[in-house]
Amino acid sequence: MDLRPLEEATLYDRLTEEGLSRLVNKFYDLVHQHVVLKEIFPPDLTETREKQFAFLSGFFGGPSLYMEKYGHPRLRMRHLKFPIGETEARAWLECMRQALRDTVPDQKLREDIFAALARTAVHMINTGT
Template sequence: MSEVEAEISMFERIGGAVVVDRLVEAFYGRMDALPEATTIRAMHAPDLGPVKNVLKRYLTEWTGGPKLYSPEKGHPRLRQRHMGFAIGNAERDAWLLCMRGALEETVADGNARQELDMALTKLADWMRNQAGNPHDAGTARP
């Protein structure tokens, strides 16, 4: 990452709210369309509108944009919020397949796309709560 990239938020680097909106729409479009995503799609309500809005607000804030998520929802506590869903390697992989396709489609800046992919991969790994997640072996997250 260059000095200039370090001074500009990821939110700005990718194109702001317009790109976050497109990213989330592309992500859930893939979840609806890809046979590999059937299991994770089944974890969602038939109407994706509400969850799309939550993810848009979360990603906006997570990438350094306006604080749209935490004032309403508080600390993300993503793993805790997803504990009611069985998330193993297959679910993580399906989620990443959808997200990587959406990133490729919507984020023009290759460096930003790669950085987001790395960060989202770590996040997806952390979300696993089934066998295969090293965090389930009693190690605490820093």
């Protein structure tokens, strides 16, 4: 357990590795069922879950698992092959908001995580739809 003051604790410290795992798994359970997103993602989300966990670990201030295994995330470049419009970004955020509600009891932590991810989701938009 990290004993740094809350204002110095990273999102990863506050969420914990176990909490991040629960969040990612719940999120992809929701994605798999979402009418818009299930068409974009592969049917088997095992690798996607692993990569998301690795990315979010570093993104939230924890271990740089993604960088160590895959190199720099280059998020926008890696997502250009997928048509991501406002509809897809909103659907992604809708699933993430629900996953946060279902797995993170701390409201302030949910808000902080969602704010960070909302900025990223908007950055991923690469079409006009």
